[in-house]
Amino acid sequence: LSLYSSPARETKYVEDPQTQLEEGVSRLRHVMEPYTAWSLCSDFFSEGCEFLQNPPAGFYPRLGVIGFAGIVGLFLARGSKIKKLVYPAGLMGIGASMYYPQQAVAIAKVAGTQVYDWSLQGYIAVESLWKDN
Numbered sequence: 001l002s003l004y005s006s007p008a009r010e011t012k013y014v015e016d017p018q019t020q021l022e023e024g025v026s027r028l029r030h031v032m033e034p035y036t037a038w039s040l041c042s043d044f045f046s047e048g049c050e051f052l053q054n055p056p057a058g059f060y061p062r063l064g065v066i067g068f069a070g071i072v073g074l075f076l077a078r079g080s081k082i083k084k085l086v087y088p089a090g091l092m093g094i095g096a097s098m099y100y101p102q103q104a105v106a107i108a109k110v111a112g113t114q115v116y117d118w119s120l121q122g123y124i125a126v127e128s129l130w131k132d133n
Contacts, residue, residue: 062099066099068095069092071088072091
């Protein structure tokens with residue numbers, strides 16, 4: 001293009017219409033805005049900072065062992081994407097349950113009832129499909 005001549009036709013910026021994904025993300029951001037307000041987050045972060053500045057005795061060594069178990073799980077989980085999810089989480093869960101057995105029992109009870117409910121729902125769905133055919 002010549003620097004001294006103007007374009008023959010006028011150019012105009014036209015914004016692309018929003019896609020469904022962009023609209024969905026926009027709606028989600030507007031819905032979540034009250035929950036992510038700075039006042040709520042600042043309370044959460046200040047409590048976390050206080051906890052990390054004054055941790056209970058033996059917190060950091062326990063955290064190191066649990067984190068190391070997750071890294072070992074990543075090394076053992078070569079090959080499958082499912083293994084990469086299950087091994088680190090499982091080894092970290094085992095490590096955490098050794099240090100925090102009461103919390104592990106409470107989580108196991110809740111998880112057990114959830115797994116039972118999901119399996120019962122799956123059984124009912126399969127049974128209804130079997131009877132329909």
